[in-house]
Amino acid sequence: MARKKMGEILLESEVISQSDLDQALLRQKGNKKPLGKILEDMEVILEEDIAKALSTQFGFPYVKRFSRHRFPQQVLDKIDAETALAHLVFPLKIDKKTLYLAMSNPLDMSLQSDLSFKLAMRISPCVATPDEIKTAIKKHYLTEVPSDKDDDTLNILLVDNQDIVLNAAEAAMRKEGYTIYKAKNGAEGLKIATQLHPHLIITDVVMPRMDGIEMFKALQANGEIENIPVIALSAKTAAEDEANLLGMGFFDFIAKPINPIRLLARVKRALKIHERK
Incomplete structure (x- = not known):
């Protein structure tokens, strides 16, 4: 027997209307977004509706409220x-x-x-x-990030595996009153960003364990932190390298070695634009 499509399941369970489904299918043409994500973007279904539909469609167990349990x-x-x-x-x-x-x-x-x-x-x-x-x-999994900021302080996460870069950038930005958090690779940066929800992230592109691009993609997949502006740092300064990073969705690009004046100008611009949204 043919497996039912997600749209059919949502229709049968009366989660969506035929009009909602037709509109979603129309939007789906020409892009690679799953139908569930499109319907969620349309604000006609919830995450739970998608999970339940996947469970029904493919026969996977549906689990909920497990976060409150203890795990060995x-x-x-x-x-x-x-x-x-x-x-x-x-x-x-x-x-x-x-x-x-x-x-x-x-x-x-x-x-x-x-x-x-x-x-x-x-x-x-x-x-x-x-x-x-x-x-x-x-x-x-996550250890709480120590916070010494007050509610009015803008906090910035710096991610780079080179201490000299971290320390120089931190010194320049602390003089402007920003609270700075530091990470040595994308994995550490992702953990801190998930808990801290910084106003801005500045990350090197090339790092061990998880690089800046991998971290950026993980940030984009997390609805809670996907809108945080991210500035890319790179020693590759060719125009095509900058264009590629901006094309991926990075807010801005700063070439290495870092110029403190340029860094502060880009930081202030990013924070000002983000504040308007």
Whole structure:
């Protein structure tokens, strides 16, 4: 028997109308967005509706309210915080050689295959909403970021694996009254950004573990922090390199080595424009 399409499932459950579906299908032409995301953008369905529809469509278990539970450390250790944040997944339990994994996108077969090979375990996907997974990650993976700022202070996250760059940029911006947080790679930066929700992120493009581009893509996939402006730093200063970064969606580009005057001008511009939105 043919598997029902998501639109059919949402129609049958009376979550959407035929008019909503027709409009969404029209918008879907010419872009690669999933139907569920388009309907969510149209504000006619919720994350939970999408999760339930995926569960019905593909037969995955639907899980919710698991963030409040306790999980053995041996289960949490199967997935590192970087992977959990970048892919919005959370380990639920281990049964013999099977890891049950809450996923916002249970159709990500590439991730499942990579994890299965790395862990030498079978991956059994369960559907969960992105918000539920993010809540669980914050509670069980992330250490609170110390904050010395008051409500009126603008805070900026600097991400670079070179101390000389971090310290020079920090010194220039602290003189302007900004509160500065620092990370040595994209993985650390992503963790801090998820908790801190900074007003601006400045990141190097080339770094070990997780580079600036990978971090930026993970930020863009997280609805809570996708609108934070991100300035790219790079030693590659050719026009095409700058154009590529701006084309990806970076707010601005600053060439290395950093000029403090140029840095402050770009920072003030980014914060001013972001404040208007």
